[in-house]
Amino acid sequence: MSAALTAQAAATDTFDAIVIGAGMSGLYQLIRLRELGLRTRVLEAGTGVGGTWYWNRYPGCRFDSESYSYGYSFDPDLLKEWNWTEHFAPQPETERYLNLVADKYDLRRDIAFGARVTAATWDDADGSWTVEMEDGSRHRARFLVTAIGVLSTPTMPTFPGIEDFRGQSFHTGRWPKQAVDFAGKRVAVIGTGASGVQTIQEVAKTAAQLTVFQRTPNWCAPLHNGKISAEEMAEIRTRYDEIFRRCQETISCFLHTPDPRNTFDVGAEEREAFLETLYAGRGFGIWVGNFKDMLTNRAANDEVSRFVAKKIRERVKDPRIAEMLIPKNHGFGTRRVPLETRYYEVYNQPNVTLVDSKAAPIERITPTGLRTTEAEYAFDIIVYATGFDALRGAFDRIEFRGRDGVTLKEKWQDGATSLVGMMQDGFPNLFTLLGPHTALGNIPRSIEFNVDWVTDLLRHMQRHGLARAEATPGAVARWMDHVMETARGQLALEVDSWMTGVNINVAGRQQRIVARYMGTAPAYRAWATGIAERGYDGVALR
Ligand code: N01
Numbered sequence: 001m002s003a004a005l006t007a008q009a010a011a012t013d014t015f016d017a018i019v020i021g022a023g024m025s026g027l028y029q030l031i032r033l034r035e036l037g038l039r040t041r042v043l044e045a046g047t048g049v050g051g052t053w054y055w056n057r058y059p060g061c062r063f064d065s066e067s068y069s070y071g072y073s074f075d076p077d078l079l080k081e082w083n084w085t086e087h088f089a090p091q092p093e094t095e096r097y098l099n100l101v102a103d104k105y106d107l108r109r110d111i112a113f114g115a116r117v118t119a120a121t122w123d124d125a126d127g128s129w130t131v132e133m134e135d136g137s138r139h140r141a142r143f144l145v146t147a148i149g150v151l152s153t154p155t156m157p158t159f160p161g162i163e164d165f166r167g168q169s170f171h172t173g174r175w176p177k178q179a180v181d182f183a184g185k186r187v188a189v190i191g192t193g194a195s196g197v198q199t200i201q202e203v204a205k206t207a208a209q210l211t212v213f214q215r216t217p218n219w220c221a222p223l224h225n226g227k228i229s230a231e232e233m234a235e236i237r238t239r240y241d242e243i244f245r246r247c248q249e250t251i252s253c254f255l256h257t258p259d260p261r262n263t264f265d266v267g268a269e270e271r272e273a274f275l276e277t278l279y280a281g282r283g284f285g286i287w288v289g290n291f292k293d294m295l296t297n298r299a300a301n302d303e304v305s306r307f308v309a310k311k312i313r314e315r316v317k318d319p320r321i322a323e324m325l326i327p328k329n330h331g332f333g334t335r336r337v338p339l340e341t342r343y344y345e346v347y348n349q350p351n352v353t354l355v356d357s358k359a360a361p362i363e364r365i366t367p368t369g370l371r372t373t374e375a376e377y378a379f380d381i382i383v384y385a386t387g388f389d390a391l392r393g394a395f396d397r398i399e400f401r402g403r404d405g406v407t408l409k410e411k412w413q414d415g416a417t418s419l420v421g422m423m424q425d426g427f428p429n430l431f432t433l434l435g436p437h438t439a440l441g442n443i444p445r446s447i448e449f450n451v452d453w454v455t456d457l458l459r460h461m462q463r464h465g466l467a468r469a470e471a472t473p474g475a476v477a478r479w480m481d482h483v484m485e486t487a488r489g490q491l492a493l494e495v496d497s498w499m500t501g502v503n504i505n506v507a508g509r510q511q512r513i514v515a516r517y518m519g520t521a522p523a524y525r526a527w528a529t530g531i532a533e534r535g536y537d538g539v540a541l542r
Contacts, residue, residue: 015041017458018131018141020120020398022111023051025433025447026147027098028072031105032455033145036462041139042107042147043131045116049102051149053094058172058195058383059180060202061091064223064339065442066283068236069255071097073244074448078104083233087282088225088339119399120144122428127467129429142467145431145454146395150440151498153393155505157190157386161365169382172199182207185380188370190362192218196385197338203383204346211377213357217325219308219332223339224282244445251520252441256289263291263300275307287337294333296489301331308332315344321354330495389506390498391436391515392416402427403470412436415513419471419479419538420528422450428470431457437483437517439524446521453528457536466541475531475538482527486519 017033019026022044033040046054063070067084082097089097102108119132129144154173156162162169170176172195187207189200192214204210228236236243243255250257263271271291278286286304293300309326316322325344346352360374369378389396392412400408403426411417411426418424421438422431431454439446457469487493493512496502501515517524531538 013137013139014128015039015139015141017041017143017145018043018129018139019145019147020117020131021051021147021149021152022046022049022102022107022113023054023147023149023152024072024098024444025149025451026051026145027101027105027107028074028447029145029147029433029451029454030107030110031074032451033458034110036455036458038143038458040110041141042111043115043117043133043139044111044113047113048095048099049107049111050095050098051147051152053091053098055152055175056173056195057091057095057175057177058170058199058385059182060198061172061175061195062086062198062225063088063094064194064284066255067093067228068240069243069247069253069442070094070444072101072444072448073240079237079240083230084228084236086225086227088223117398119401120430121399121401122403122430124403124428127428143429143431143458145433146398146435147433148394148398150394150434150443151388151390153389153397154384155387155389155393155503156384157362158505159362159364159370161367161370164367165365165369165382166367167369167380167382169384171384171386172196173388180381182381184208186369186378187211187381187383188213188377188379189383189385190357191385191387192216192338193385193387194218194336194338195387197340197343199383199385200352201341201343201346204349204352207351209351209353210346211353211355211379213355213362213372214324215357215361216329217327218335218338219305219327219330220338220340220343221286221308222279223341224280225341226282247442247445248525249522250288251522252288252439253445253521254284254288254442256283256285256287258292258294259289261291262293263297263303265291271303272307275304279307279311283339284337287333290333295491298331298491301334301491305332312344317348321347324354324356331491334492334495335497336499386505387498387503389503389509391501393503393506395432395435400427400430402430416515417476417480419476420453420524420531421517422454422528423469423471423539425471425473425476428468436515437479439517439519439521441521446524449525449528453532456532457539460532460536461541464541468540468542469536470540472538472540478538479527482519483517484514486517486523487514490518492518 016038017040019042067089116134128142131139154171183206186209190213247253313322360372416436421435433450500512503509
């Protein structure tokens with residue numbers, strides 16, 4: 001290790017590296033930093049490891065990626081040891097899996113739990129970050145890695161009266177550890193994104209009455225989950241190399257990737273048969289494995305929307321409810337497609353009511369329920385499935401102050417910028433693992449790549465006795481031009497969603513922007529790898 005990296009390691013609150021967050025990226029980053037011999041501290045706001053899979057314990061929460069494509073790929077022993085029990089694992093299983101990883105690598109000894117970071121300030125004279133905690137304590141480190149997630153800052157509606165409600169209320173992204181009993185209860189679910197859909201189909205099984213407040217319907221598609229038998233798991237294990245290779249080749253690291261044909265390359269009958277196959281298939285096939293022009297060609301997109309609308313009409317008995325559930329303001333796949341298990345059939349149950357909260361907006365939460373512009377409702381439990389301040393919300397909650405005294409929030413006032421989502425000019429030695437404009441998709445695959453990229457850069461610095469790394473403004477500008485270029489012509493940009501940076505509940509998040517990298521994961525990796533291969537071209541090192 002270079003002298004530059006060891007000089008600070010003596011004081012108890014001083015580390016070589018600090019990682020914020022002990023979710024999937026933070027845990028893997030800790031493992032890699034230890035390999036470099038760096039004294040590392042992970043600061044985690046929760047009381048356990050798991051990040052997304054620690055906080056989101058709402059009923060029905062599970063993967064939408066095939067389990068065996070989602071787990072870590074870096075450790076052959078872990079792959080041998082761990083058995084997935086369902087094609088799309090439920091949250092408790094994933095939380096157990098991440099705890100096993102923490103145990104196996106003895107990670108907890110380097111993690112501070114219940115440790116919420118409020119600020120991080122770069123000291124240019126000293127070449128280190130000072131990290132401030134909610135309890136007033138401070139830590140210092142030469143390197144700061146954010147592993148704070150993409151969808152980790154829950155947002156509540158701005159309705160008045162939320163505090164006055166006398167029943168129980170929960171946000172899906174901050175679900176309590178103790179089980180919530182819905183049996184015999186009058187339950188409201190507000191929000192019908194991926195979290196709402198998973199919650200609704202589960203709560204409908206036991207609630208006396210479930211009232212769903214839907215402002216914008218989403219296009220949902222069947223998950224087709226199933227148990228994995230011991231024999232099947234043994235067979236999957238023999239294919240891990242092939243599975244992870246496939247994830248490296250596909251556009252967003254899922255097992256699915258677009259069909260090479262355009263929608264109208266084939267006749268109507270063949271097209272319908274293809275869509276039927278996708279609809280009957282597991283996971284994201286119908287979204288990510290559809291005709292390759294489905295998300296850029298309006299007529300092609302209309303074809304798929306028409307097909308899925310037909311399915312909704314077949315599945316929902318009451319034609320009026322079916323029409324309420326069919327999106328009219330956006331085409332299929334232009335927002336994140338929630339995957340479901342008998343979601344539409346829920347609306348055939350006598351205990352379930354769907355309310356159009358665009359036609360009759362919620363005016364306020366009352367002590368006994370809520371009031372819309374048209375009616376008053378009484379509830380025992382209100383579930384807020386109202387989403388997250390996605391992508392940059394977690395960054396805004398921490399005051400990162402860089403080399404020139406400017407905060408990241410100020411720097412990003414007109415939109416976030418970065419070098420491959422992982423580095424910022426003006427913020428030396430700050431590595432933002434799932435920062436804005438990294439490749440998302442099947443996220444653990446992106447996490448492993450990004451962590452390895454940061455680790456390789458730090459190794460390069462060790463080898464060459466370097467203490468500082470900072471993206472150059474020119475490299476950031478070139479990357480951002482590429483980000484904008486890949487977004488051109490995408491129908492998703494015409495729709496409000498977290499993917500276009502819109503959140504009605506957060507000030508300043510009303511305008512659609514290019515909020516994420518919209519190119520392919522292989523193109524993303526090629527760009528980042530190119531930087532490394534050219535000796536960290538675009539990164540000022542000294
Ligand atoms: O959040 P969302 P989410 N009044 O933003 C409504 C990932 N995820 O937590 O669409 C009334 O999608 C809002 O309405 P509208 C996945 O990437 C993954 O469900 O804005 N309604 C919308 O219906 C997903 O995309 C998995 O009109 C209000 C809902 O709340 C992302 O997380 C599982 C409202 C928010 O939907 C976010 O999903 C779950 C208001 N004031 C989530 N404010 C898996 O992989 C918001 N809404 C399994």
